[in-house]
Amino acid sequence: MSGLATDRVVAIIGAGTMGAGIAQVAAAAGHPVRLFDQQAEAVHEGIKRTGKGLDKLVERGKMSREDVDTLMARITPAERLDDLADAGLVIEAIVEDRDIKAGLFQTLEALCADDCILATNTSSISVTAISAGMARPERLVGMHFFNPAPIMKLVEVISGLATDPGIVELIYQTAMSWGKVAVHARSTPGFIVNRVARPFYAEGLRIVEEGGATAAEVDACLKSSTGFRMGPFELMDLIGNDVNYAVTRSVYDAYYQDTRFRPSLLQADMVAAGRLGRKSGQGYFNYSDGATEPPLKIVEPGLLPDRLRLMGRLGIAHALKRRSEAAGIKVEQCTGDGYLMIDGICIRPSDGRSATQMAAESRHDDTVIFDLAADYDHVSFLAIAVSDQAGDDALDVATGFFSALGIDCLLIDDIPGMICLRTVCMLANEAADAVGQQVASESDVDLAMQFGVNYPRGPIEWARQIGLSCVVEVLDNLSLHYQESRYRVSSWLRRQEYAQADDQQPEQYSH
Secondary structure, eight states: OOOOOTTSOEEEEOOSHHHHHHHHHHHHTTOOEEEEOSSHHHHHHHHHHHHHHHHHHHHTTSSOHHHHHHHHHTEEEOSSGGGGTTOSEEEEOOOSOHHHHHHHHHHHHHHSOTTOEEEEOOSSSOHHHHHTTOSOGGGEEEEEEOSSTTTOOEEEEEEOTTOOHHHHHHHHHHHHHTTOEEEEEESOTTTTHHHHTHHHHHHHHHHHHTTSSOHHHHHHHHHHTTOOSSOHHHHHHHHOHHHHHHHHHHHHHHTTTOGGGOOOHHHHHHHHTTOOBGGGTBSSSBOSTTOOOOOOOBOOOOOOOSEEEEESOOGGGGHHHHHHHHTTOEEEEEOSSSEEEETTEEEEEOOSSOHHHHHHHHTOSSEEEEOOOSOTTTOOEEEEEEOTTOOTHHHHHHHHHHHHTTOEEEEOOOOTTTTHHHHHHHHHHHHHHHHHTTSSOHHHHHHHHHHHSOOSSOHHHHHHHHOHHHHHHHHHHHHHHHOOGGGOOOHHHHHHHHHTTTSOGGGSTTO
């Protein structure tokens, strides 16, 4: 099936940043576009803003003046809702209010032709609920763009309970023909992205609440060690802490107060204090003129080692062996469950336990643990933590080792799962739950997180690279530590782990 024919009119209701952006996308694909808003001046302002944005592309040589003029000529203002009667597709991008949206679509289905497809750009409201009062609810589909619509690639195509599968497929193909990455999702709270992304913020907030690290340190680790473009605190400040908090509360309530989505008291305090982020000049970071970046606790390295013992394999961290040998360190391979021994100091990858717990259970008092990295062959920044039982030289030995490999060490408090590991595992767990609950396919979940919020990898793909048994182990250890259902393992993820139980165990992260 091909997408909507380009000679069909695409109507956009709502001329704000999102609506005008969608209008630009449809016009760029060749459709005649009509832009409507209850405030007539908003339509003209939206078209003017679009033109200015395209003018900048001309100045930078990204578009020709002729192409811009052709695109802009396709967008015309609609003075009345009746002007949309002949549209082949109507997309609403108005206020996030179920009753207002529902009323609009009841009006549109009476106004537009029977073959006109009606689409909502809602980011969080149930498509099923919006369509409930319609005479033909099968006509309504979710078409969730991400802001800014002309730049962000993802479109979530949302099926309500009554949505016609043929309409869903047509909208999916239309989004693809518009140059977007389309994914299918069932109408559940948060759809894919706004649901699966919750742990990215929640774990960062919890780490700071527990004193494990500062907001700046959490962001630095997730950007430098695992490749996220922005850390959770920087991103919350950009989105607006009030907006992010409201979405979190909405998802939490929609899932009947599931502890996995529980809002943060720290974020509630930020909102109450008016520290909303960039738009208020103060959030987790200060955006006033002359403000300096918060410091990081980068540890001065100790003496460089000349030899070490590798006890077993380090899984995806095994690249540290290659880097050690390249740095001139003699590596003696021994049997063990996956750790390094240097001058009596045990250096282990985190597995969801604290260094203090690992030291007690392994009877290696001098234990230092290190965090997850996306690429141990090239990582130059890692968080480390030292067990409470360790002597004064444990930190010096560990930092000396990592310094020899060209890796700076950020010392954080000894919290279970550290920063990157617990965040990635929780993202993978939430993604797995979405797949298990048939919200979306595994591939669509991964695509959505990569193209909707620019994650460096899809969370399920990432979990498979780390090792599913490792992810399950980390989550089980976090669950034992906190005694909360927040860290319960997705049944789909555990089933996948069982199915791959015969895979090569030495390649797992911590064995």
